[in-house]
Amino acid sequence: MVTKCKCMVKLFKLLNKVLLFAFLILISSCIEQFIPLVGEDKDIIVVEGLITDQPGQNIIKLSLSLPLGGKDAAKPLIGCIVTISDDIGNNYSLHETVSGTYIADPAFQGVVGRSYTLRIATNESHQNLSYQSSPVLMKPVPPIDSIYYDKIVLSRMSDGWPSGEGCQIYLNTHDPENICRFYRWEYVETWKFQIPYSVPNNQCWASSNSDKINIKSTSTFSSDRIEKHPINYITNTTDRLKIRYSILVNQYSLNENEYIYWEKLQNIVEQVGSLYDITPASIPSNILCIEKPNENVLGYFSVSAVKSKRIFINDNFNGIANPYSSCEDFIVTGSKPIPNLGVSVWVLISHSVPPPPYRVVTYSKGCYDCTVRGTKIEPEFWIDAR
Numbered sequence: 001m002v003t004k005c006k007c008m009v010k011l012f013k014l015l016n017k018v019l020l021f022a023f024l025i026l027i028s029s030c031i032e033q034f035i036p037l038v039g040e041d042k043d044i045i046v047v048e049g050l051i052t053d054q055p056g057q058n059i060i061k062l063s064l065s066l067p068l069g070g071k072d073a074a075k076p077l078i079g080c081i082v083t084i085s086d087d088i089g090n091n092y093s094l095h096e097t098v099s100g101t102y103i104a105d106p107a108f109q110g111v112v113g114r115s116y117t118l119r120i121a122t123n124e125s126h127q128n129l130s131y132q133s134s135p136v137l138m139k140p141v142p143p144i145d146s147i148y149y150d151k152i153v154l155s156r157m158s159d160g161w162p163s164g165e166g167c168q169i170y171l172n173t174h175d176p177e178n179i180c181r182f183y184r185w186e187y188v189e190t191w192k193f194q195i196p197y198s199v200p201n202n203q204c205w206a207s208s209n210s211d212k213i214n215i216k217s218t219s220t221f222s223s224d225r226i227e228k229h230p231i232n233y234i235t236n237t238t239d240r241l242k243i244r245y246s247i248l249v250n251q252y253s254l255n256e257n258e259y260i261y262w263e264k265l266q267n268i269v270e271q272v273g274s275l276y277d278i279t280p281a282s283i284p285s286n287i288l289c290i291e292k293p294n295e296n297v298l299g300y301f302s303v304s305a306v307k308s309k310r311i312f313i314n315d316n317f318n319g320i321a322n323p324y325s326s327c328e329d330f331i332v333t334g335s336k337p338i339p340n341l342g343v344s345v346w347v348l349i350s351h352s353v354p355p356p357p358y359r360v361v362t363y364s365k366g367c368y369d370c371t372v373r374g375t376k377i378e379p380e381f382w383i384d385a386r
Contacts, residue, residue, distance in 0.1 A: 076100025
């Protein structure tokens with residue numbers, strides 16, 4: 001099963017954060033809060049939705065954003081009727097699980113070449129309004145040709161030998177039919193790590209989802225080919241590369257309108273510096289309110305074919321950080337009891353032979369138990385790749 005991004009770069013959180021960026025910039029240098037008048041609607045609906053041609057859950061998340069200067073968290077939009085229809089007359093109802101999260105039947109998956117439309121009907125809490133997306137064609141996406149990496153020298157010793165190295169991961173892909181042209185990528189990275197003490201839970205796995213917008217267009221190229229496209233950079237300030245690292249990359253097809261949407265959103269995230277930069281409300285969504293066509297809607301209903309590829313990295317990188325270098329807080333000599341043992345202090349080393357006995361103690365549970373950072377359950381794909 002293809003691993004989808006759990007929240008499309010956590011889009012609904014991202015959009016709400018962007019609404020506050022300019023505000024935070026202003027108050028960082030002012031004593032008195034100033035909220036400028038930007039003509040922003042209250043309670044703008046935020047739609048996060050992605051359906052693919054792969055089996056698994058297809059989820060639509062609905063929430064209400066906050067006006068500039070709002071202090072509370074975004075509100076999930078509950079009690080809606082949410083449906084997806086295709087261009088041959090099929091209709092699929094989604095049911096609400098947790099507040100504001102609507103899930104399609106697991107048997108539903110998109111079909112390349114069909115167009116899909118999202119419809120949302122709100123209840124009285126949001127004025128009984130109806131929203132509808134434009135039909136979105138699911139375009140095919142080619143396979144990923146290869147994923148590979150280069151070592152990046154960050155520092156050198158006096159003799160020129162690298163003392164610190166990072167890792168840049170790249171991707172190659174091409175579409176011999178020249179159909180796709182617009183691409184987006186997400187990834188899930190997983191790594192094995194180990195606590196350097198003989199403690200009960202000293203070996204675990206941790207995972208992290210991509211949190212940046214990564215897109216590329218070949219519309220101006222003579223052929224639909226992408227080479228050495230950067231996917232992820234891993235610094236030596238983490239221990240991701242210490243033992244074994246894996247990355248699963250998902251490649252999505254986009255239509256031109258959605259590519260423009262992601263491109264504008266990317267500009268906001270990377271370049272916002274004042275109130276006069278692009279604002280989220282200026283990014284056209286493919287969803288509109290039937291009763292109020294001029295009402296702003298944030299987000300995009302995405303329909304994408306997806307191909308995935310995974311690689312493992314087993315290599316030696318110089319200068320990898322050791323997150324456990326400051327674990328040993330104090331030493332207890334003798335066999336006297338240690339107050340709050342197992343609650344706020346933990347024993348890393350017990351030494352008894354030869355005498356005198358002593359114990360090395362830490363205040364950090366993460367130095368004693370790897371499940372603070374990850375899980376002891378070995379991923380299935382890890383086992384399969386042995």
